[in-house]
Amino acid sequence: MGFGTVSRGGSSRWPDQRLCTVEMGPPCHTSCLSRRKSSSSPKIKVDLDSSTGIAVMKFQSPPVNSLSLDFLTEFCISLEKLEMDRSCRGVVVTSALPKIFSAGLDIMEMYGKSPERCGEFWKAVQEMWLKLYGSNMVTIAAINGSSPAGGCLMALTCDYRIMAENPRYGIGLNETQLGIVAPFWFKDTMVNTVGHRTTELALELGLLYSAPDALRLAWWTSWCRRTRC
């Protein structure tokens, strides 16, 4: 079973556990997280407004909010805590840094590391996707800066996307420009939002879109497919 087959909003609060076994090694989400410790200085600031039930997760990991193992671990733990808080109905993910939403996967995590460390990192990337995609909360990406590759994946994984209009901000799965292939579940996540043909073109050329171009291609017209149960 592939990641692209995970359905949203099913009866379970978490995606099918079989996915952990097949794609992610030994189960399960919580045990993976509890093995890792997040760094002492928070990379993500979380504020929950109890009067609205809306939480804001602000990325504050300079210089570019790259998705390191520490960042991803903290993200998953924070999201899990909000998930368990019944008063929280929705989450906005955004950046505290000027000009950057997230630069995507931390390139230094993929260079000169042991296979074990690479495996741990990749598992954390998958967990981020599973937790965000399978969340019972309404999830919104407020994209207030550039959002290439893994940053784009994170935004696409949310129910809604809102992007600040600035000609310097780009969003897209630009992996081809880096000489690497976007994993199929990155691709599937984009197909779910903008359709097959747009995704095919975007991935082939490694395109980064401005907010108006993305709007034209229906990046922002996804709807909330579930409510908090």
Ligand SMILES: CC/C=C\CC(=O)SCCNC(=O)CCNC(=O)[C@H](O)C(C)(C)COP(=O)(O)OP(=O)(O)OC[C@H]1O[C@@H](n2cnc3c(N)ncnc32)[C@H](O)[C@@H]1OP(=O)(O)O
């Ligand atoms: C198999 C899965 C494959 C891929 C998924 C991925 O996500 S791969 C990562 C893809 N990411 C990118 O291609 C983004 C590359 N970065 C940029 O385009 C720019 O840095 C960005 C985000 C537009 C910001 O530009 P700006 O001019 O503001 O900053 P600058 O380029 O000078 O970068 C500042 C420092 O950040 C470091 N950095 C940038 N991106 C990453 C990253 N993804 N991981 C780790 N570090 C990153 C950059 O090297 C600079 O470091 P410094 O020590 O100051 O030189």
